[in-house]
Amino acid sequence: MVLLSAFEDFVVRTLGALSGPWSRLVYLGTLRHHGQYQHWGLSRAYGDAAAAAAISEAHTQICLEVLRTPVRKLVGELATASNPMGPAAGWRDQLDALTPLNLGGGSRRHLQSVLLALSLLPHSAPENTTPAA
Numbered sequence: 001m002v003l004l005s006a007f008e009d010f011v012v013r014t015l016g017a018l019s020g021p022w023s024r025l026v027y028l029g030t031l032r033h034h035g036q037y038q039h040w041g042l043s044r045a046y047g048d049a050a051a052a053a054a055i056s057e058a059h060t061q062i063c064l065e066v067l068r069t070p071v072r073k074l075v076g077e078l079a080t081a082s083n084p085m086g087p088a089a090g091w092r093d094q095l096d097a098l099t100p101l102n103l104g105g106g107s108r109r110h111l112q113s114v115l116l117a118l119s120l121l122p123h124s125a126p127e128n129t130t131p132a133a
Helices: 006-017 021-030 040-046 048-068 071-080 091-098 108-120
Strands: none
Touching: 006 021, 006 040, 006 048, 021 048, 021 071, 021 091, 040 048, 048 108, 071 108, 091 108
């Protein structure tokens, strides 16, 4: 039997079921209520404090991943995935939820600029830009 930490459990079992950094970031934003991260199953297994710490750490890591991901790739993810909240659908209202409590070296303004860019770009499948050999 392999024992996982709350963080490992959350990343592998919960976030692993979601495709792409944007989907994960949006999901993580839905877990924060009144400034606290809440996840019933994780809290039941590991306790409220461990669950909140695991989700907070994952939120920071995923936010940094989004900030490092080329916008073209994020647009491609939006075109192929069904997201509960597309950036054109009120991302400004969701900025607080999408921004982790600990930015881990990232910047709220950087995230805001990525969200703005995504909201202004058409969400169609990315074209193949690889040059022919």
